[in-house]
Amino acid sequence: MQKKKKNAKSWRKALTPYVWLLPSFTLMTVMVLLPILTVFYRSFQKFSKAGKIKGFIGAENFSKVLHSAKFSLVLRNTLVWTVLVVLISTVLGIIIGMVLNSEFRGRKIARAIVVFPWATSLIIQASVWKFVINTDHGALNALLMKLGLTKSAVNFTSSPEAWFAWEIWVGIFVTVPFVAFCVLSGLQSIDSGYYEAAAIDGGGFWQQTFYITLPLIRPSLTVSTVLNIIYVFNSFPIIWAMTKGDPASRTDTLVTYLYKLAFINGENGQAAAVSVISFLILCLASAAYLAIFSGGGDES
């Protein structure tokens, strides 16, 4: 009898974590797993322009997407966009994080100011920057002319490449605060004793940075970088608000491209195929990054 009670108790104990996990698991299944499976399913279906499913067509959607001249252009844009925004944001974020970690007057205000770009809606950020660089009535041209630096309005967006560069700049501008605060949280957990010991041993600023600071904030940087790869890769509002991917997809990324396929061109199947390809690229990129950079992070 006592053994039975003991068994029941151990069962209850073993089950308890799963009961607690059940709400999260249900939520993840409904909000994440099912949509992913649905997109995979839809990528193998034929759709009418009105969005009705017309039956299984195998890999035809993938074939059409991969053979389209635009896809390679858009894929290249996406890689350039993601790598540049994440890389430059990370470098700038580390520098700003270190500055914000040091003692200076007005540090609290500086920290609050750095948060602003991150706390503001991306659509608003992108629209404001679009207004700033506008050729005809932009704030930047008005400023330059007022300062006497230019006589007439400068066209800052004279080519698709120029537009794309501005979009990358806005992407960096809104991403830097996140990296800076991840770095700041990492920096604040470093014991000052390391720096004191390094100073006694004659270690200068650069040696302290490369041998103490960077290795110890690596876990924070890994988190911020993986999250940024996913956020930036999937970012829609900046490009949509500034150029809608135009002209002729020269500033499209995979996300804006698949949005156009689905909601402007009525190609739901191909849009789902692009979603699947994006998902796989992201999975691979994140896994590769984690494998390369997170090994032993906790121990270091």
Place this chain on the structure above:
Amino acid sequence: MKKQFALALTLAAAFGCMTMQTQASEKTSVSVIAAQYGNNTAAWWADFEKDFEADNPDIDLVVEVVSWNDIYTKVNTLLQNDQAPDVLNIDTFADYYADDLLLPAKDYVSEETYAKYYEAFLGQSEIDGTVWAVPDLASVRTMFYNKDLLEEAGVEVPATWDELKEACKALKDFYGDDVYPWGIDMTTDEGQAAFAYYTWNNGGGFVDENGDWALNSDANVEAIEFEMSLYNDGYTNSDPANQTRYDLQDLFGQGKLAMMIGPNGIPTYLSDGGYEINYGIASIPSNTGDSIAMGVMDRFMCFDNDYSDEELAAITTFFDYFFDDERYAAWVKMEDFLPATSTGAEAIAAMDESYANWIDILGTCQFYPTAKTEWIDVKQGSIDVEQQALLGEDVKTLLDALQEDVAG
């Protein structure tokens, strides 16, 4: 006693609910999804819904006004879930027809109301001899010019392509970088309209005389090359692939743009925006000597939701009520559009004389071939051709590829 009181209360509540339910189920429901044309649309529909239900107490009208940005997504999502609205107000219909989702217009519009529509407008929604949608309004596109800017530079209003080039050159020489002579919108929003302005006014267009796609005709190649030459010669706004019609209207209102092609609603846009410029209206410059204005038309369509006679009668009542001449005139004027019914046109002309000229132009307009199921591909394809040509690609090669994609 308390128990008895509680029981009586419960029974009364249940009876009340049943009565309400019976009353609600006695009503016939009509659902409408309507496009949001501007700031006044939602309020207009809210008043309409209230008036309609007051005059037709046995019909429960539910109108949902959706912005143009979201309406296609919204409708397609509903269709994917087999939840089609009864009535839809949108621009195109051919995709829904292709999926066999629509009812013929004569099934739900009364003879009296049907007789009010302009024949030419009904023809825009005809496939295989059957009309599948009815027009709700129209607008026309023609040329607007800044009288003061042209006069100051000694430039005549251009009527031909040669004159347009000469006028642009003269304006450019006179104003330098301060004024853009000519406005072009080749954005994802309206690039297909620019394609139509130039190709139609060079004897080309989207389709040939048989109604077959003719996107790579010689006339079209010449027209798009002419359009590009205006940009390449520095006569247009700086970024036609990113500056929408509204950007151009603002530049026009600020006196920074001398000429542009735009809709009949521009005068209201300018006055609402506080712009005070002296402008004139003229025909779109043509290369054939015969200027063609562009008409844009939106529609109502009814989805085939297996209606009972009663439900179909309720939908007919909705259309009769909407197209009542006085009410319809108010609808059209609400966002500065033009009427699609002859009796509505008379009612509007009586209310406001300025509409008469626009209604005359409307009678001579050409429309997009929206009754063809490939239209959505052609629309996006024509915009893409313009944007790629803007980047220096060969127009003939681009149009050949588009024709191949669309017509095989």
